[in-house]
Amino acid sequence: MKSADSMLNEELYQEYLKALLAGRHKECREKVQMLIHKGMGIKDLYTDLFQRSMYEVGELWENNRITVAREHLATSITDSLLNLVYPSLFATARTGKKAVVSCSVNEYHQIGAKMVADIFELHGWDGHFLGANTPAEDMVRFIHEVKPHVVGLSLSLLSNLDRLKHHIEVIRADFPQMDLLVGGQAFRWGGLEAVRSYGGTQYIPNLERLETTLAEA
Amino acid sequence: MQRHETTVNQPVEKEILFYLHNRAPLLFFVLDSKGHIVEANEHAETVTGIQLRGTPLADLVVDFSGTFNPGSFARECHKEHLLNIKTRWGLPQSYYFTFKEVRNQVLVFGRSDAEEIEGTRGKVQSLNEDLNNLARKLHKTNAQLEQLNRLKDQFLGMAAHDLRKPVSAIVHYTEFLLDEASEALTSEHVGFLQTIHSSTALMRRVIDDFLDVSLIESGRFHMNMAARSMEDPMNRSVALHRPVAKKRGVTLKVCLPCPLPMIPMDDFKIEQVLNNLISNAIEHSPPGGEVAMALSLTGEELRVAVRNAGEGIPARDLENLFEPFEGGQALKARGIRSTGLGLSISKKIIEAHQGRIWAENLHEGGAAFCFTLPMSPQNPTEQDP
Missing domain, CATH: 1.10.1240.10 (Methionine synthase domain)
Structure with missing residues (x-):
């Protein structure tokens, strides 16, 4: 290469x-x-x-x-x-690990989250991507079905922060130990403190950081 | 809606007109009494891409019903008319038009519905995202299926490899018992041994086909190409099948042109193809029938045809005959035992020789299985199925 x-x-x-x-x-x-x-x-x-x-x-x-x-x-x-x-x-060797990546309700900018799911795939994970504007209940149902090791949430507009927090709370209610990754362009303008207050939540600012995190996993 | 009356003064009117003519994203025309454009704003020129002065407005309108009439529209000056305008981009665009008659002229204003356009754009974008997400899922599923297929081939190869030895041992020992101990056995027991022999022989053919498929799928089914005459594999295959043909009362006839050219081939693989085609032809021939093998030279190709005098092949089976298990279904339907892989393996072998293989029904009845081999294949040693 x-x-x-x-x-x-x-x-x-x-x-x-x-x-x-x-x-x-x-x-x-x-x-x-x-x-x-x-x-x-x-x-x-x-x-x-x-x-x-x-x-x-x-x-x-x-x-x-x-x-x-x-x-x-x-x-x-x-x-x-x-x-x-x-x-x-998708032809890369599989590790058996799984990730679910999604955008919260009212988030219509999906490409960043999709690229995150793809980077998981590149590292041999099953990177399930749920798409833009995904209701929290649908996401939790899918997490129950797939049983991932990690869930990734994307936020592009800071005005949707409360919706993202709702997603985190709904996931935490059913999966208290689930590793959560959050990222997206919205965090350039704030909101980091709010998501960091939830335990087991890590902020991933870009694809390079995700690469490093996955390499260490 | 409350109508706002503005006090018109010269500078304000001038600015509004300037904006209307040069900046406003709406269509504005002034028509004469015949409906010809005497004035148009810049946006109209941009959208239509033509010189508008003197052009009848009707020429710009996509009017399927032929009812467009600016004069009558002007008499309904408070009503908006949805019209489609021909644009420079090829596709018509929809505008809501208002016509107003002022001193023998008609003022025409056309606005696009921004709400509708934005709504449509958003939906198209959402559909596009859905499509891309589905494409991602499809790629992912395809990769998973390919992986499962590879695992299946590995399993098939390993199982076939491990089964071949014990099955071969059963075949050989049964042959030995039939040759050496038949006289000491009852005719019923000899019959049992013959059934064991024929069943295990079929089982070995199945295993050999599975091994071939496994090698083909893993890309390890290598061709040992060398310049050979088709006469050798043809003679070996015909000699192999004579006893079976005789037993079924079928005559084997070979027609070889002289001299046969030497062409690059893996003659043992080609013999495998011939064995498959000839044994199929014998099985399909009625007692007293004939199986004819004909070789001919056509242009840059050597053509081999194996004809039988059977019932022919139903049209629905012809297309898929060379797909794995499809050919077998057609044979099984006629009570013939087959692995269903022979024809698909034959196809892979012929394609690896850069040739073609097909089946066709004959006018006089029966069917022919044909294949061609090129006289001068390109890079013959690099071709693997």
Whole structure:
């Protein structure tokens, strides 16, 4: 597997970002296919291309440089590009460990959580992803069914913090010992103290930290 | 709704008109008495992508019923009309239009429904997410199934490998008893031994097929390619089947062109294919029938056909005949014992030679199983099934 730097240089990244913001999904797809073909590792692809570009798109939206429609288009394109990685992602050797990753109710930004579930898969875990806007009761029912070792919760908008806390409380009621990971762009603006007050809850700021955490697990 | 009356003054009117003409995301046209555009704002030019002055507004409207009439619409000036406009992007866009007649001209305002557009966009995005999540699940399930399939093949290979030796021992010792001890046994006991022999021989064929499938699936079914004549495997296979054919009253006929070219092949694997096709043909032939093997050269290929004079193959079976167990179902339906893997293994072998294999019904009755081998395959030694 080749290093990310040797394949994804700054010029190529900027071209990709430009195509992503312009909604040129075919061009984005070709670039990702080319990187996969050249042997770029999945982890590098996720952190150096998908995560970096989506952070940048989010910042552009927050600073009123692009419209919400364009942000959603870039997200949809990235979401569809993940499909290119899946044939090799799910073929990795299994460890027998399981994780359930989800967004709480009213959270419609799913791509970050989905990438987290994928990184679990990359490390041989079964990374079950429940999607955006998942009611707490549905999530708990699924946890009972799958019996994961870890549950991951994503928060993109700080205004949804109370809903996330509700999810944590509902999970804790049935699974007091369950390891919980929380993350998402909302925590750049606050909310960390609130989630840390729940025992056994760890904040994961980015995919790199998740990688380290899983490597140590 | 309370209507706000504004005091119009020149600078305010000028600013509003400037905004309407250059910035506002709505369509604005001024029509003459014939419905031709005499003035349009910039947004209208952007959306339609054409020079609008002088163009009849009707030309921009997608009007399936042919009822669009700006004049009559202007007489209903408080009513909004939903119309679809041809755009520069190819797809029509919907606007709610208001027509108002002012001094022999018609002012036309078209607004898009932002609420509807945003609602639709949100739903499309949600559907797209659902689709991507389903695709993820599908990829994950596929990977799990592939893993299970690999485990199945490993198990199959191990079980077949361990079973082959004891089953072969039963076959050999039964043959020995039939040859050496038949005279000391009753005819009923000899019959038991013959049943044991034929049943274990079938069991060994099943095990051999399972081993082949296991090797094929694991990518270890290697071809030993060398330049050979088809005559050798054909002669060996025909010689092997003559006793069975004779017992069933079936004649074997071989038609070989002279001279046969030397072509790259794994002749033992090709013999395996011939054994499969010839034994099937004998089993399908009625007593007194004929099984004919014909070789021919066509262009860059050597073609082999094994014909029988049986009932032919039902059309519904022809397509799946070479899929694992499908061919076996067709044979079993005729009371013929088969592993159901022989034809699929034959297909893998022929494809590894870059050839083709198929079955067809004959006009004169019966069926033919045919395969081709290329005279000059590309990179023949690298081809594994």
